[in-house]
Amino acid sequence: MFKTVERPDAPAAIRMDIGAIFVSLELSRSTWLLTSVSPGAGEKMSQHATPAGDLRQLFECLAELKRKAMARTGKTYPIIVIQEAGLDGFWIHRALEREGIESHVVDAASIAVPRRRRRAKTDRIDGKTLLRTLMAFKRGEPRVCAMAKPPSVEEEDRRRLGRERKTLIAERVERVNRIKGLLFTQGAIDYQPLRRDRRARLEALRTGIGDPLPARLKGLISRELDRLELLLAQIKAVEAERDALLAEQSRQAPAAAAMLLAFKGIGPEFATVLWLEGLFRSFANRRQVAAYAGLAPTPWRSGSIACEQGASKAGNPRLRATLIELAWLWRRHQPKSALTLWFEDRVKANGGRIKKTLLVALARKLLVALWKYVTTGLVIEGAVMKTA
Known part of the structure; x- marks a missing residue:
């Protein structure tokens, strides 16, 4: 005998318990579009527009969402906001955090979109997509998006x-x-x-x-x-x-820029860019370091197809360009280092071909080695240091 299962009134994704007021901000030069979903509102998305740059109206709109949720449920809920990293920078994110509102800045390129040849794109659709991404992120779904880590005002x-x-x-x-x-x-x-x-x-x-x-x-x-x-x-x-x-x-500790200057071939400009554009951050592993500079490999493997598409170029372009330039000069100033010898061996093994491709790989290895040096003090094997 078949067991009869009662059909739920709504899909599981809609019937989930919402413990916060989720808001997405779609920013433009003229208007800010707020898309929100609140507890007790039937889990339906609502949208409101405010003039661009008007923080007072933005906070009033957020306060109204909080008041309505309180009237419906008798409880007070926190507000969680998401916005794309773009032209506005991080000042809105800082203003929200200053008011005690949890804020997230997402890399727009990391959000999955339909792959149809023609797809509709409007601010309303993008606002809803951002909101669904935020809710999935707070549910703990892995790799649903890549959240940016905003620098402090001093670092910026x-x-x-x-x-x-x-x-x-x-x-x-x-x-x-x-x-x-x-x-x-x-x-x-x-x-x-x-x-x-x-x-x-x-x-x-x-x-x-x-x-x-x-x-x-x-x-x-x-x-x-x-x-x-x-x-x-x-x-x-x-x-x-x-x-x-x-x-x-x-004169500070750790003196990352001063440590970089100790290498022969790295001058004040290289040391400044490497420090201010990348190595001032903390990374968990070498993959994060390479990905931040856009030097991480991007394999394409499906069935019997296996090829490499080159560097991702999805990271900091200024850091990546500086590392490519430094890789050329590293070969000249550090000819006996392990990294240079690795590069020369690979070029010789390929008959002098794909030299530029190997140089990108050298830049990635050099960045990881410099990161290890400034964090742990591990000197690159065979590297020549400047005399005092």
Whole structure:
């Protein structure tokens, strides 16, 4: 005989007990869309819009959700909020935590979405997806998403030094190329704008046929030099502030940046970027370190298909670019280290092919080795240290 099972009034996922008020924030430049689910409301999602940047209305809306849940159930419930990491940074997250509200910032790329060729995408749909992701995360579902770990205000502010310098260097290259390009049209190809005597050499400069430079072209280049000299002064000021920060950090314990400077081939800029962009954080294992820099491997295996897709590139792009550059220089300055010897052996075994691919692998190994060095003091085998 078959046993009759009574059909529940609602699906199990809907009938679950909700012990908090879950809220997702879909942020845009004009409006903030709040999607919420509260106890005693039939576990239905409700949505409210507030003007972007208006914290007062946001907190009023959250307080109203709390009041309605209290009126329905006679109990007070905590509020848990989720938002995507994006243009707004972490200031909303900090404002919520300052009010005693549990807040989470999620990596939007880690949330599963339908893989149809055409799928609907609106703020309302995204808000509901965020809310379901938050509820699954609080239920303890493994790997449902990747939550970001927001840096402190001090940590975030320190990183601006290296990022500002990189922006200024790119602007300097643009100005130098602009000046050289203008002079190249006149046949003057030996002018170096970065030399200290650039003004005097501009006055004495001649075209390719020996004529003086046209007056308006000379005026244009003079104004370009004004911009260039301003950039050089700003770069010098940023580097002085960076060196002061390194000197201050070297007096603290553990002095991660000072430890990195001990290696031959790692200067103040490399040490600053490695420290401020990655190694100031705490990691549980080497896989987390590689994943944070976007250097973790991404295998593709299904049935008889097995191939590697290369580095994930899902981490910090500034840290990853610096490590690739450092890997090239590491081979030059540390030719007897175990990492360099491993790289050379692999290149030789592959007949000189896939050199760039192996360099990415070297960058990943180098990052893990430097992380072990600053956390445990384990020196890279065969590495040469700077003399005092």
